[in-house]
Amino acid sequence: MKRTNFYNIVTVNEINELDFLWNSLSDFTLEYAVEYYRVVVQDSMRPDLISYRCYGTVEFWWLILVWNKIENPFTDLIEGMILQIPNKLDIYNFQRQYRMRRG
Numbered sequence: 001m002k003r004t005n006f007y008n009i010v011t012v013n014e015i016n017e018l019d020f021l022w023n024s025l026s027d028f029t030l031e032y033a034v035e036y037y038r039v040v041v042q043d044s045m046r047p048d049l050i051s052y053r054c055y056g057t058v059e060f061w062w063l064i065l066v067w068n069k070i071e072n073p074f075t076d077l078i079e080g081m082i083l084q085i086p087n088k089l090d091i092y093n094f095q096r097q098y099r100m101r102r103g
Contacts, residue, residue: 032087039081
């Protein structure tokens with residue numbers, strides 16, 4: 001699941017583009033309890049490692065950042081920080097509900 005799959009495709013001047021003004025992530029809600037993860041020094045600037053440790057895949061690094069309102073992982077992801085980790089079932093249910101485009 002790529003993060004660009006959450007954006008609609010629009011045609012501008014006969015060119016297909018992603019509509020960055022709207023995305024379905026604003027409708028993402030949780031049904032299952034979140035887990036918490038404390039950032040360790042090895043995770044600094046590496047949200048992909050956090051995703052791998054929490055989900056077993058690097059695929060959801062961007063979702064962890066979006067959910068925790070982290071705009072810049074190079075400056076905002078610091079050791080000792082507690083992150084909320086959405087449940088994988090919520091992610092899959094959301095993907096199924098909105099029938100995300102396949103990358």
